[in-house]
Amino acid sequence: MKLLGNIVDIPNKRIYKGEITIANGKIAAVVEKAHDVDHYIMPGFVDAHIHIESSMLVPSEFARVAVKHGTVATVSDPHEIANVLGVAGVEFMIENGKQVPFKFNFGAPSCVPATNFESAGAVIDSVDIKSLLENPDIKYLAEMMNYPGVIFDDAEVLKKIAWAKYYNKPVDGHAPGVRGDDITKYINAGIITDHECFTYEEALEKLEKGMKILIREGSAAKNFEALIDLLPEHFEHMMFCSDDKHPDDLLLGHINQLCTRAVSKGIDVFKVLQAACINPVKHYNLEVGLLQVGDAADCIVVEDLNHFKTLQTYIDGTLVFTENTSKIESVVFENLNNFNCETKDVSDFEFTSTSKQIRVIEALEGQLVTNELMAKATVENGNLISNIDNDILKITVVNRYQNQKPAIAFIKNFGLKEGAIASSVGHDSHNIIAVGVSDEAICKAVNLIIKNRGGICAVSNSKEHIISLPVAGIMSDKDGETIGQQYAELDRMAKSLGCTLNAPYMTLSFMALLVIPSLKLSDKGLFNGLKFEFSNVEVS
Numbered sequence: 001m002k003l004l005g006n007i008v009d010i011p012n013k014r015i016y017k018g019e020i021t022i023a024n025g026k027i028a029a030v031v032e033k034a035h036d037v038d039h040y041i042m043p044g045f046v047d048a049h050i051h052i053e054s055s056m057l058v059p060s061e062f063a064r065v066a067v068k069h070g071t072v073a074t075v076s077d078p079h080e081i082a083n084v085l086g087v088a089g090v091e092f093m094i095e096n097g098k099q100v101p102f103k104f105n106f107g108a109p110s111c112v113p114a115t116n117f118e119s120a121g122a123v124i125d126s127v128d129i130k131s132l133l134e135n136p137d138i139k140y141l142a143e144m145m146n147y148p149g150v151i152f153d154d155a156e157v158l159k160k161i162a163w164a165k166y167y168n169k170p171v172d173g174h175a176p177g178v179r180g181d182d183i184t185k186y187i188n189a190g191i192i193t194d195h196e197c198f199t200y201e202e203a204l205e206k207l208e209k210g211m212k213i214l215i216r217e218g219s220a221a222k223n224f225e226a227l228i229d230l231l232p233e234h235f236e237h238m239m240f241c242s243d244d245k246h247p248d249d250l251l252l253g254h255i256n257q258l259c260t261r262a263v264s265k266g267i268d269v270f271k272v273l274q275a276a277c278i279n280p281v282k283h284y285n286l287e288v289g290l291l292q293v294g295d296a297a298d299c300i301v302v303e304d305l306n307h308f309k310t311l312q313t314y315i316d317g318t319l320v321f322t323e324n325t326s327k328i329e330s331v332v333f334e335n336l337n338n339f340n341c342e343t344k345d346v347s348d349f350e351f352t353s354t355s356k357q358i359r360v361i362e363a364l365e366g367q368l369v370t371n372e373l374m375a376k377a378t379v380e381n382g383n384l385i386s387n388i389d390n391d392i393l394k395i396t397v398v399n400r401y402q403n404q405k406p407a408i409a410f411i412k413n414f415g416l417k418e419g420a421i422a423s424s425v426g427h428d429s430h431n432i433i434a435v436g437v438s439d440e441a442i443c444k445a446v447n448l449i450i451k452n453r454g455g456i457c458a459v460s461n462s463k464e465h466i467i468s469l470p471v472a473g474i475m476s477d478k479d480g481e482t483i484g485q486q487y488a489e490l491d492r493m494a495k496s497l498g499c500t501l502n503a504p505y506m507t508l509s510f511m512a513l514l515v516i517p518s519l520k521l522s523d524k525g526l527f528n529g530l531k532f533e534f535s536n537v538e539v540s
Helices: 059-069 079-085 088-095 128-136 147-149 155-166 178-188 200-208 224-237 247-254 257-263 271-282 437-452 482-498 505-514
Strands: 002-011 014-023 026-032 040-043 045-050 069-078 101-106 138-144 171-174 210-215 238-241 299-302 310-315 317-321 357-363 368-376 391-398 409-413 421-424 432-436 455-459 464-468 520-521 527-528
Touching: 002 299, 014 040, 026 210, 040 079, 040 271, 045 210, 045 238, 045 257, 059 069, 059 088, 059 247, 059 257, 059 271, 059 310, 059 482, 069 271, 069 310, 069 482, 079 088, 088 101, 088 128, 088 247, 101 128, 101 238, 128 138, 128 155, 138 155, 138 357, 147 155, 147 178, 155 171, 178 299, 210 224, 210 271, 210 357, 224 238, 224 271, 224 482, 238 257, 238 271, 247 482, 257 271, 357 391, 357 505, 368 409, 391 437, 391 520, 409 520, 409 527, 421 437, 421 505, 432 437, 432 505, 437 455, 437 464, 455 482, 464 482, 482 505
Parallel strands: 002 040, 045 069, 069 101, 101 138, 138 171, 210 238, 357 409
Antiparallel strands: 002 014, 014 026, 040 299, 299 310, 310 317, 357 368, 391 409, 391 432, 421 432, 421 455, 455 464, 520 527
């Protein structure tokens, strides 16, 4: 097979008219050749850090959508399903991904559970990490979220890192806001990537100390604008990632969108493509072709180098996308789940109190970090309740692995005026998380999730809508287009209830993410991510 086009030679920073010969899935020849074809041939895009589970699609379905945008590979942390099902969940992701022509590169989840301050469905210890890293399908030790464990020499954490070094596999980082001597020690432990920077200054310090920085633009956490000005000077040490991508957003685009935005800012296209295509392959030693003779034929044909509209995608020489159609077929698989709690009563969500002031989580648009606020308590018949007028709403996390009393706190900036929203996608342990205007609405939403053994939902006074997620309670068994459309409908319903957030369900899912400061809620209570200790909801 031969491809004609304008060949984009990223390492040598040149574009020339040429012909590529593909044989047995490899690039057999690349030659200069005159022709009148306008389109461009280049290496495929690589998402340098993503949790496939957050697309709510199993890997094979994720691949069907991603190739439409020129993505040929991902560096995938199966941390989410591992927190639900342990090693069996990781194995499910690997095997499902193998059923389709797409290059998933899974890591060994380093933090299962993410902390000891929440209830997860499984534990992956250093012995399990050793076993996973022995597997050639496991390419790296996934993000070390327990940065306090690294900084304070936790023996189990250091064992996991030691096994990665033993098997000569990279260690991914996760150190939001960590700077100074602490980040130096973190780096010296052997961790040299970070996708959690949310300021220019933080990312610059880490780059200057030898880290590779990933510019993240997901459905909730959006750091592109804060970090992109670093790319022109530091392009050899930066990559693009989405981290978490909800299905409706994935239908619209992927890494190609970040390239479009970067080029529109006047950044050299070769520097942009170095970050989007080359650097992840080199850093993680991926078996992904880079348009060189002898490489796997993993390449894309794009309309231009401004908008990167994908015309064709090839993986190992197989045409997987053309004429606006994905050639990857859906596959049959067996569902795994771990949902063991019973439905709740309205009284389970009451918070008896005589307090006059409460501690409140402040959710921030486009960020995983939160602030801690103090607010006047609203008490009715001895029960702390939501204050709709001031947008101080009740939030709950319900243990889905066993029957326990729900944890209750309060949150600002969801903006609901009616009903509740809930999800069993609650990073990292994936317990049920819900926000609502009343105990009755919250209970209704939580029970809808429990009855479906997983999902995301919205309920009003007269209506309820749920997308079931039967695969581990975090992924669908449906195709990407169906889930993307259903998710968009549910998003519209949440906003019709008054929610003012751009991505309400993605933001909701991170309100239980304890390893991101400052104030979050686990099934065990309100948690201060700066002090790594529980806090009281009641202040006085």
